[in-house]
Every structure is written in C-alpha cells, then in structure tokens.
Amino acid sequence: MARTVLICDDAIFMRTMLADILKQASFEVVGEAATGEEAVELYRELEPDLVTMDIIMPGKGGIEAVREIMEISADAKILMCSAMGQQALVIEAIEAGARDFVVKPFQPSRVLEAVQRVLG
Amino acid sequence: MKTSRYLSLYFAEADQNLRELDAHILALEGAGGADALHAAFRAAHNLKGMSATVGFTDVATRAHALEDRLDGLRRSENLDATTVDELLGAVDALRAAVDRARSEEPDAVDETAGPERRIGEASYAAPDGCAAVARVVFRPDTPLRSVRATLAVRKAREVAALMGHAPDTDQEFDGDLLLFLAERPAGTTLEDVLLGVGDVEAVVVEEPAIAAEPGQDAEEAGTYVRVERRHVDALADGVGALAAQHARLAELSAGASEEVDAVLDGMGRLLAGLRVAALGVRLVPVSEVFDRFPRLVRDAAQSAGREVEFKLEGRSIELDRVILDELAEPILHLLRNAVDHGIEPPKEREAAGKPRRGRLVLRARRARAGVAIEVGDDGRGVPVDAVRGMAVEAGLVTESDAETWTAEDVLGVLSRPGFSAAGGVSELSGRGVGLDIVMERVRGLGGAVELETREGRGTTFRLRLPVSLSAAEAVWVRLGGEEYAVPLTHVVQAVELGDGVERTGSRLTVEGDAYAVVELAGVLDVPDVGESGGAALLVDVGGRRAALLVDALLGREDVVVKELDAPRGAHPMLSGVTLRGDGRPALVLDPAAVV
Numbered sequence: 126m127a128r129t130v131l132i133c134d135d136a137i138f139m140r141t142m143l144a145d146i147l148k149q150a151s152f153e154v155v156g157e158a159a160t161g162e163e164a165v166e167l168y169r170e171l172e173p174d175l176v177t178m179d180i181i182m183p184g185k186g187g188i189e190a191v192r193e194i195m196e197i198s199a200d201a202k203i204l205m206c207s208a209m210g211q212q213a214l215v216i217e218a219i220e221a222g223a224r225d226f227v228v229k230p231f232q233p234s235r236v237l238e239a240v241q242r243v244l245g
Numbered sequence: 246m247k248t249s250r251y252l253s254l255y256f257a258e259a260d261q262n263l264r265e266l267d268a269h270i271l272a273l274e275g276a277g278g279a280d281a282l283h284a285a286f287r288a289a290h291n292l293k294g295m296s297a298t299v300g301f302t303d304v305a306t307r308a309h310a311l312e313d314r315l316d317g318l319r320r321s322e323n324l325d326a327t328t329v330d331e332l333l334g335a336v337d338a339l340r341a342a343v344d345r346a347r348s349e350e351p352d353a354v355d356e357t358a359g360p361e362r363r364i365g366e367a368s369y370a371a372p373d374g375c376a377a378v379a380r381v382v383f384r385p386d387t388p389l390r391s392v393r394a395t396l397a398v399r400k401a402r403e404v405a406a407l408m409g410h411a412p413d414t415d416q417e418f419d420g421d422l423l424l425f426l427a428e429r430p431a432g433t434t435l436e437d438v439l440l441g442v443g444d445v446e447a448v449v450v451e452e453p454a455i456a457a458e459p460g461q462d463a464e465e466a467g468t469y470v471r472v473e474r475r476h477v478d479a480l481a482d483g484v485g486a487l488a489a490q491h492a493r494l495a496e497l498s499a500g501a502s503e504e505v506d507a508v509l510d511g512m513g514r515l516l517a518g519l520r521v522a523a524l525g526v527r528l529v530p531v532s533e534v535f536d537r538f539p540r541l542v543r544d545a546a547q548s549a550g551r552e553v554e555f556k557l558e559g560r561s562i563e564l565d566r567v568i569l570d571e572l573a574e575p576i577l578h579l580l581r582n583a584v585d586h587g588i589e590p591p592k593e594r595e596a597a598g599k600p601r602r603g604r605l606v607l608r609a610r611r612a613r614a615g616v617a618i619e620v621g622d623d624g625r626g627v628p629v630d631a632v633r634g635m636a637v638e639a640g641l642v643t644e645s646d647a648e649t650w651t652a653e654d655v656l657g658v659l660s661r662p663g664f665s666a667a668g669g670v671s672e673l674s675g676r677g678v679g680l681d682i683v684m685e686r687v688r689g690l691g692g693a694v695e696l697e698t699r700e701g702r703g704t705t706f707r708l709r710l711p712v713s714l715s716a717a718e719a720v721w722v723r724l725g726g727e728e729y730a731v732p733l734t735h736v737v738q739a740v741e742l743g744d745g746v747e748r749t750g751s752r753l754t755v756e757g758d759a760y761a762v763v764e765l766a767g768v769l770d771v772p773d774v775g776e777s778g779g780a781a782l783l784v785d786v787g788g789r790r791a792a793l794l795v796d797a798l799l800g801r802e803d804v805v806v807k808e809l810d811a812p813r814g815a816h817p818m819l820s821g822v823t824l825r826g827d828g829r830p831a832l833v834l835d836p837a838a839v840v
Contacts, residue, residue, distance in 0.1 A: 208300050215392045225443060228388035229300040242443050
C-alpha cells in the first residue's frame, strides 16, 4: 500500500513541486493544506504517514500546527520545509516534535533523503 | 541537478535583467522617456517574480521596491540626474544582493576543496575530563548547517555521554562540529547515529587536542604547522590517486555483494574526509597576501594625491598557496592602476558630485567552482566610446564590429600588448598598462578576467580562479573515441543534444539562451569514429559563453592534474594529464584556450 502524505504550504507552486517529487517516490498525496488550521484538521481526519509543513503560513503558522498535531499523535512524522535564514524557527519546530527539515529551493534528492530519515 | 539547472538559469536571467535595468535607466536621462521607463519596470518586475520563486527574498524585496519606485515615476514628469543616480544606486544594491545569493547558493560552493577547512583549524578547548572528540564533517553544501548540527547534538546525546560541543550551534558556522565525549565510544553506535543525521559526510573520533600552554596565545599554539611543500603535495596527490583507485574498484565490483558495497561505502566516506584534509593543508586564507595591501594602497594614494578609502572583504576565503602567491603581483597592479588612474583627484570628484574620498575594495568570495577576486573602485570608469574609437583607428576592429561592443571586448582591446601605450589610452582609462600581463598570469592559473565598468561611476576587475591547482572536479567526456577530463572551473552546465537543446548552424539554444558552437573534434583534429557531437559542455570564460561539442558525457569525478610539458605545436587547449581510475593516462582540456 502506498504511503500517504499531507502537504502543508500556502504556495500552490511549492505544494505542486513537493507533490511531484513525492509522487515519483510512490507516495500518495492524500491532502493539501494552505493554513495551519487546515493542516491540523486534515491530519486528524486523514492520519497520513508523513506530513510536510511550511513554517510561514497565514493564520496559525507551521510551528503551532506541529504542536497541535503532536498532541493528536505523538508518533506523527513531520518534515519541516524552511527557507534559508530561518534557523531559529526550524529549531523551534524540531523542539515541538518535527523530525527533520529541508531547505528551499528544493532539490528532489535532498527531499527524498530527508523523507527516508523521517520515516526510517 | 535539476534545481541547480534552474538556479543557473535564474542567475543568467537575473544578470540579464540587471543589465537591462542599467541600460534603460541610463536612457531615461537621454531620449529614452516612457519606453525606457516601462522596459526598466518590466526588468525589475521579472527579477522580483523569479527571485521570490527560488526563495531569494532579499533580492525579491529590493526588486519590488525598485519596481514600485519606477511605477511611481510613470506618473511624474520630473526626472533629473539625481533621480537617475538614485535609481542606479538601487540597481547596484540589487546587483550586490544577487551576488550574495549567488555566493550562498549551494552550487556555487566548491565541492572539491572544502575551502573552509584546514587541519588544526580554530583551536578549541576541550573540557576537563574529555576522553575523546567526535568530529562531524558535513557535506560542503549543507544548508542551515547550524540546525543540522543541533540535530546531531540531540541525537548524540541519546547514545553517548556528551560533555559539550563546539562551535556554538545558535549561529551559522562553517567547518566541522566537534562533540566532546566523557568516554571513548565503544563500537560504532555513535558514528552510525551521527551518519544518520543527514548531510553528514564523515564522523571521525579523535584524541582531544592538547590545551594551549598557559600564557601562550591559543592561535599560535595550535593553528598552524609548518610543513615542507613537497610533503603536502605528495599527500594530496596520493589521496587523489587513492580516490581514483577506489572509484575503479567500485566500478569493477558493482553489484558483487552487499558486504563489498558496504566496505566500499565506508572507504568512500573515509576518503572524502581524507581528501578534504589533504587539500586543506595547501589552502591558505587570502589574508596572507591581502593584508599587506592597505599600506601599499595608502602609500600609492599619497604619492598620487588621491584620497582613498580602502576596504578588504572576504579575508578568510582560502586558496591554494601556489595560486595566491602568483596573484599578489597582478592584484597589486590592479590596485595601483585604480589609485593612479581610476579614482579622480579629490577636487575633480567634488566637482562631479562625488565624495572626496574614492572607494576602493579588494574582495574575495566563493563563486561557481572556485574563487572570485574583485578589485573595484568608484572612479571615473573606462570611457568605452573613446576606447572604441581608438581601437577602430588602430585597425584592431572594424567600425561595424565596434557597434555591438561589450565589456569583454573593451577588456580584450585594453589588454592588447602595446595598444594602450601607443594609443594613449592608459592616461585616458588608466587601465591599459600591464593589463596584458595580469590576464596572462590569471589564464596561466586556469582562471579568467572579467571587467565591469560604467563611465563616471567606476570599474571592477574580477579574477575568477580555481581553488586548487592540483585537484579539480572535472567532467569526463568522450571525443573521437578518446576520453578527456574538463575541469569544472568554466563549465556552467553539461547537456545532451535534443529535447529542448537545439542546434541551428553555429548556435546552440538551451532553454532560450544561445551559445556559440565550438566543434572540439575539429579544434583538436581527432579521428572521426562516427559518433559526432551528441552532447555539449556549456562554458563561460570571463563572460564569453560557448557550447563545446563532444561525442558523449561520461560523468563527474575528481582528478589530480599534472601540468603538461607540451611539445611545441601541441594544441594550447591540452593543459595537463591525469590518470583514469584504472591507471590509464588521459588528457585534460582547458576551455579557456578556445573560447
């Protein structure tokens, strides 16, 4: 059975790019969220194997979403998507329970390496 | 790979947009009017969109501000010289932001040499009772290294008695992470855990460094060791040859067994660490040569009656000692020229509305697969039109050729031996004398010279250089049945023909960019073996771009280059020899000789 992923990012461009990369690695994209609220809601509903989480999103940001998802399931496997220069925020996300991170602009090989680490 | 192709595309387009901005904004002063304003607006708008997409927010923000400014001007009538100056200033700041993005983007970091590292790097103080130090070596292009290091520290803490670490992971840093352990780790658990952190190239457990003697300067105590150069060279060459043998072994035993693969993987990681260390030994910070310039510039300024504010940037960037030594003289020459002829006397500057003190910058930065050294001034710039006129008069170019001149052409003429002296361009431009010698020296080191100049606003010379002479990352190509190595210093991209890469006559079009085709088979006069030109290397030598046609691309690999004692009559493109993994010799090609 294909592993399932929930992609959270407010930019369609980024969601599409991630979806393409993950589909090629035989993931099934079961949901896409554009805000932290949607991310938490969809996680509860879909219980995906993997969540990719942008840090800066409108409304509830990515870090708060990580906290709430970790409360729903302490086993949640969350991969943060960060831009250069967001060191402090990435560390905060990891302290909140995110397992790993990738940095934009995305290189497919790096995304897949990070996904392997998160799921492994 | 795909992303790096996007990035090279991005930078090519960004440079184009910046050039357009310059040109259109300058045209505003003349008869450019509304068309020029609109064209400039579009260039800023494009740059903003692209930069936001690839995540260069600083560039995007600046481009956005400029776009707004230009948009505002569309509704106003008063466009004076001050406004144009301000706009040009904004373009300069934008260009600097693009350059910063360029030097930060992962591909621009040299992957062979690990220029940040040196043995016995910054001495550290291991805490009392520390039994061992685990050195975590990150991939050279690791993004957000501080965060990766934070992860490594957390993971290490789960399996080992960690007493502390260095450097502080709260801030970005270069180089290795050191973990101070209370006990020597048994087995390989710690190493395995750390290698699983991501972006970790090697983990080496070593003895804690001996603390500096009290009262002795820590830097003197541990940072440098004097070693005779031939030992260092032998070490670097040996490691290079060993890496080649390792690659060959991996090739021969491909798929033999998982155990063999695991051993080869382990060897590969160790070799990577060893290579970094071996190359690192030969690297020295540019400050070793740069630091003597401020005094020389001050003296030169005094005797020429100029007021000069001199700045050094990128002092910690490292280069092969041999290259650095060779460069001292050309750099000094460029600095002298800038002081004597580039920067105007204080009164002339005041009359032109510039600050009395001219600015002169000597900057080193990492760029593409090497290092760029720039000498920039805000002086009078090269009067391109005058140089063009003299070149036509001297019969060096025809008038029609001269119409489409670029900065490279100007540089080409200025550096003609004797041209400047004969034509009196030296006084006019302050750039001629000895420039041919500078260019020859830099080319001899496998580099290239670029010129940026704007009349009345200043001149920048950029020397592009490989980090190391002896070891280079190279792409292997096949041509006429033989295999050749081409160092990546000048290579922008390697492409297969077809599928978006189309050749029409003497031009090759790649994603909208045109390159002049150079048929290497013809240039090197190799036998025709019926595999004509299925691939191309896109190269950029000091701003001149070309597509070198080869028969096939064979892959990337590090090579140790031996300089070639070329027999008379040999093609200048054959710049050295190297060994393939199986010990067969192969020739090294230098694109700079044909582009």
